[in-house]
Amino acid sequence: MRKRLMVTGAGGFVAGSIIQDAVNGWEVHGVSRSPAPVEMSNLVWHQLPEVDADCLHDVFHDIEPDALIHTAALADIDFCEANKELAEQVNTTLTRELAELCEDHDTRVVFLSTDTVFDGERGLYTEDDPPHPVNFYGTTKVRAEEAVASVGGNAVIARVALVMGLPVLGAGNSFVSRMIATLEAGKNATAPSNEVRSPVDVFTLGRALVELAGNDFLGRIHLSGNDVLNRYDMMLRIAARLGYAPDRIIAQDPSGIPGRAPRPRDVSLSNAKARAVLQTPMAGLDEGLELVLASRK
Numbered sequence: 001m002r003k004r005l006m007v008t009g010a011g012g013f014v015a016g017s018i019i020q021d022a023v024n025g026w027e028v029h030g031v032s033r034s035p036a037p038v039e040m041s042n043l044v045w046h047q048l049p050e051v052d053a054d055c056l057h058d059v060f061h062d063i064e065p066d067a068l069i070h071t072a073a074l075a076d077i078d079f080c081e082a083n084k085e086l087a088e089q090v091n092t093t094l095t096r097e098l099a100e101l102c103e104d105h106d107t108r109v110v111f112l113s114t115d116t117v118f119d120g121e122r123g124l125y126t127e128d129d130p131p132h133p134v135n136f137y138g139t140t141k142v143r144a145e146e147a148v149a150s151v152g153g154n155a156v157i158a159r160v161a162l163v164m165g166l167p168v169l170g171a172g173n174s175f176v177s178r179m180i181a182t183l184e185a186g187k188n189a190t191a192p193s194n195e196v197r198s199p200v201d202v203f204t205l206g207r208a209l210v211e212l213a214g215n216d217f218l219g220r221i222h223l224s225g226n227d228v229l230n231r232y233d234m235m236l237r238i239a240a241r242l243g244y245a246p247d248r249i250i251a252q253d254p255s256g257i258p259g260r261a262p263r264p265r266d267v268s269l270s271n272a273k274a275r276a277v278l279q280t281p282m283a284g285l286d287e288g289l290e291l292v293l294a295s296r297k
């Protein structure tokens with residue numbers, strides 16, 4: 001019999017890749033506020049009217065998962081800055097509730113944190129560097145990491161770098177989709193030249209997270225790509241691969257835009273630990289882009 005994997009935020013960007021990979025070996029239970037975007041064998045969809053602690057308790061007890069990948073979050077940095085109470089509730093409190101449920105039921109939990117836990121003053125952060133977020137989204141994730149660590153148990157804190165790709169099953173938070181939509185509408189796309197990241201493609205990330213759900217690694221791990229570059233250079237390379245002229249991508253310093261929360265300068269992550277402990281090979285930008293474009297419908 002297959003083991004059961006519960007995935008929260010199942011309608012989101014990263015969850016789509018997790019689910020597509022996981023149905024090969026697990027009985028996957030997607031938990032979402034949205035209807036199932038597809039029907040697949042080995043996928044059971046649980047649509048909830050809202051994702052609060054009570055609903056999560058009920059659905060957790062229905063599923064009785066062997067492992068949980070917790071992707072659900074408010075991941076829009078500016079929205080979190082403007083809606084702190086809600087951001088704390090969704091990103092921190094729900095994570096703590098789920099970590100406690102997992103600990104009580106001997107369920108392995110993989111929690112998705114972020115590179116934005118760091119202040120970006122240095123770059124190439126390792127798992128042992130102390131977090132120091134510059135915005136409230138990062139703060140909610142640091143608090144969630146602390147909650148997961150203090151609950152203990154069979155837990156992984158996966159710090160995810162900027163995710164590069166197109167939605168795999170549903171929709172969600174894809175900067176490549178937004179860039180393509182802008183360019184296809186005949187407008188130029190803007191990109192910050194002062195934000196350095198180590199992007200991970202959505203397929204490698206999904207595979208790595210599913211591997212972590214099934215192995216015995218414990219603690220913090222950074223899931224990032226092999227290349228470090230600023231977001232403008234990243235967009236230029238993606239646009240070129242898609243056949244757009246370089247002058248369609250405009251470098252911008254967005255720090256003064258009203259309502260924009262502070263961003264860390266360089267939150268590139270060292271993926272040395274991931275390369276040492278995972279069988280999933282970490283990819284560079286071009287390799288990741290090939291995976292993404294090969295799956296483009």
Ligand SMILES: NC(=O)c1ccc[n+]([C@@H]2O[C@H](COP(=O)([O-])OP(=O)(O)OC[C@H]3O[C@@H](n4cnc5c(N)ncnc54)[C@H](OP(=O)(O)O)[C@@H]3O)[C@@H](O)[C@H]2O)c1
Nearest residue numbers: 009010011012013014032033051072073114162163172173
């Ligand atoms: N994308 C990135 O570049 C990136 C980088 C670092 C870390 N991360 C982390 O990776 C995880 C997945 O991110 P993503 O890019 O896939 O984001 P996403 O596309 O926005 O998906 C997040 C999902 O969380 C659920 N969610 C949103 N608001 C909610 C609320 N108020 N209550 C309950 N659930 C809610 C939604 O799932 P349903 O629609 O299914 O309900 C949503 O689709 C997040 O934890 C994010 O912080 C992402």
